[in-house]
Amino acid sequence: MSTGSTQDLACKEVVELVTDYLEQALSHDERTRFEQHLALCGGCKEYLREIRSAIDLSRKLSRGTLAGNVRDDLLNLFRKWKAG
């Protein structure tokens, strides 16, 4: 039973578990070990923060609005379909 030693997981392993952690795909034990490591390791805590930042940034790559001509094309397509 771990007493919270960071010996359990190496940082090199932690960075590979980050996605499983965020996706809540770790087993209960893995999750505990992961969080114990994080509590004691500033480097991995920072790494997790950076991954979260990368996700937040990608979220900003929004699609914007549809170009008017594309919208018109699709509306025509819809009207044609409706007319049968």
Add this chain to the structure above:
Amino acid sequence: MAMDSAPVESMAPGERHSSENLGTPRSGRTEDLRLAAAIQAGDEKAFLSLVERHHKAMVRLAGAYVPPGVAEEVTQEAWIGVLKGLHKFEGRSTLKAWIFRILINCAQFRGAREARAVPFSALEEESQEPAVGKERFLEADHSRWPGHWVSYPQPWSEERLLSEETLAMVAKAMDGLPRAQREVMRLRDVEGWTSAEVCEALEISEVNQRVLLHRARSKVRQAIEPYVSGGTR
């Protein structure tokens, strides 16, 4: 591969994945069915609301199967397939998943004609690339701290994180990803899909999806690190 043999049969919604972000599944289903009925009744506004919501993401995803020049055209074909097949939509999957399934069928069909019908899977990925370069960690036989950071990643500059340059770097890094990684990250992180939705649309396993997402996010982080860490490297 005909688009009217589309997905309805094969796409029972995964009941194990309760939808965290989508409201209750039941109300989502009711809304989907209502929308489908409105469109069938000829409601242009209802159709346009779907188009506004999904068209751009569809074109992007089609671009993963066919040359960029025909992605728009393939997506229009998909919309025709959607309209023709709408009377068969029963709400067993979400309307979104159903539409994207039709899109992917169209794109794969076209891609096959153009000899680009590579299926989505992690197999096309380079295996075992680490999330962080191994030079950043101490050797496995290090006496005190095997596998630990040589030096900690440096906190990122808030100001740079918020800059247009950084956002452009993220976009560029994503564009440079292998196809499956790029599309999974796009759908999950840019479009905000749940993992269940991505797995369903791309027909990949949860594990597969996580591996692809992991590689993608790790690389995007890596790509912006030198800049947002303050340009010290």
